[in-house]
Amino acid sequence: MRSFFALCLVILFIASPIKTMADWAYPFVVWDGYVYVLQDEEVNEIGKEIGHVTKYSDLEGSYSGNFSNAYPRGTKYYEVKEVSSKEAIAVEVSSGTYRVAERGGPYGGNRYAFCDPDSPFFIIGILFVAVFTVVVYFSVRERKND
Structure with a gap:
């Protein structure tokens, strides 16, 4: 992990x-x-x-x-x-x-920026952070249950 x-x-x-x-x-x-x-x-x-x-x-x-x-x-x-x-x-x-x-x-x-809402990669960056947060949350929760 x-x-x-x-x-x-x-x-x-x-x-x-x-x-x-x-x-x-x-x-x-x-x-x-x-x-x-x-x-x-x-x-x-x-x-x-x-x-x-x-x-x-x-x-x-x-x-x-x-x-x-x-x-x-x-x-x-x-x-x-x-x-x-x-x-x-x-x-x-x-x-x-x-x-x-x-x-x-x-x-x-600014075609490749993650922080500019006009960039096509902005949503990809947000999704990456969201998935990362969910994975961390469930892995910590799983450890507490063990």
């Missing part, structure tokens, strides 16, 4: 992601799975709203959703008229003021 607990602890330790805490190299937003790097250029010709920031952090890490390291949750994204969203989008930096964000590469995000 001790080997089972040791194995569970090793698996939990190996599966836990390591977070880095550093400053980002540049301001950006993530939309539709891609990083959009903020430019100093303002834009006036905007189209329809296409999304908004769902997670903000100024510390380097790996996050999911429409993440930003520069703007708070709720900051809106818009199309730029006559520009494909595969090239750039507009970010509302203040009421009526929009900055261009040019598309970079795909954003890896």
Whole structure:
């Protein structure tokens, strides 16, 4: 039984992601799975709203959703008229003021985190903890009955 607990602890330790805490190299937003790097250029010709920031952090890490390291949750994204969203989008930096964000590469995000509810592994992590708790409870109860 001790080997089972040791194995569970090793698996939990190996599966836990390591977070880095550093400053980002540049301001950006993530939309539709891609990083959009903020430019100093303002834009006036905007189209329809296409999304908004769902997670903000100024510390380097790996996050999911429409993440930003520069703007708070709720900051809106818009199309730029006559520009494909595969090239750039507009970010509302203040009421009526929009900055261009040019598309970079795909954003890896937080695909493998156990503590982020947006991650597909969140439920798996919860189930693992629940099963582990039940096994411990019944093994302790069994020992007391012996």
